[in-house]
Amino acid sequence: DGGITQSPKYLFRKEGQNVTLSCEQNLNHDAMYWYRQDPGQGLRLIYYSQIVNDFQKGDIAEGYSVSREKKESFPLTVTSAQKNPTAFYLCASSSRDKLFFGSGTQLSVL
Amino acid sequence: AQSVAQPEDQVNVAEGNPLTVKCTYSVSGNPYLFWYVQYPNRGLQFLLKYITGDNLVKGSYGFEAEFNKSQTSFHLKKPSALVSDSALYFCAVRDITYDYKLSFGAGTTVTVRA
Numbered sequence: 001d002g003g004i005t006q007s008p009k010y011l012f013r014k015e016g017q018n019v020t021l022s023c024e025q026n027l028n029h030d031a032m033y034w035y036r037q038d039p040g041q042g043l044r045l046i047y048y049s050q051i052v053n054d055f056q057k058g059d060i061a062e063g064y065s066v067s068r069e070k071k072e073s074f075p076l077t078v079t080s081a082q083k084n085p086t087a088f089y090l091c092a093s094s095s096r097d098k099l100f101f102g103s104g105t106q107l108s109v110l
Numbered sequence: 111a112q113s114v115a116q117p118e119d120q121v122n123v124a125e126g127n128p129l130t131v132k133c134t135y136s137v138s139g140n141p142y143l144f145w146y147v148q149y150p151n152r153g154l155q156f157l158l159k160y161i162t163g164d165n166l167v168k169g170s171y172g173f174e175a176e177f178n179k180s181q182t183s184f185h186l187k188k189p190s191a192l193v194s195d196s197a198l199y200f201c202a203v204r205d206i207t208y209d210y211k212l213s214f215g216a217g218t219t220v221t222v223r224a
Contacts, residue, residue, distance in 0.1 A: 044214075045211065045213060101155075
């Protein structure tokens, strides 16, 4: 099946630890996105990538990093610099401005 | 800079009544506008988009939205709401003058009572 796969579904981070959220797509889309969803704040853009080996900061990039070495993959690393990482993280890819979302990763701090 | 405002956190309507979810936007250039819906325990789904042309856009599940350039608005409407329309609705904007950045609003929770 074609789509966006995010893993893991649930992730726990210890203080001072970096964690990486996986996002893979087999839709052959050029653009990919990472959003953070918090109750009452909607979806806030962390990073986005229009093509391989290129990405741009979104509105809340501090404490996060990404890479785009392959068209299919856009992993997000939540670093220890992100002091409030507990949130629901959504990855998406787009074709003709229609976004296709993954099922999300819930990150919590231990 | 681009941004989206959804002025209502919650909208409550009775089944069969018209439903309106408000959205205003701000961009420097020309906007592409979108509505997405998030049902409980399901992912975000695309409803409709405005790119160019007719200001009234029709989308999935009987929803439509009207682009109003002078008021910088893109309100979502449905003539007769169903209980199954209860969900979280997001408006989004992209400034096509620049790049692929897509910004979402804070969302509006719609509750349709039987």
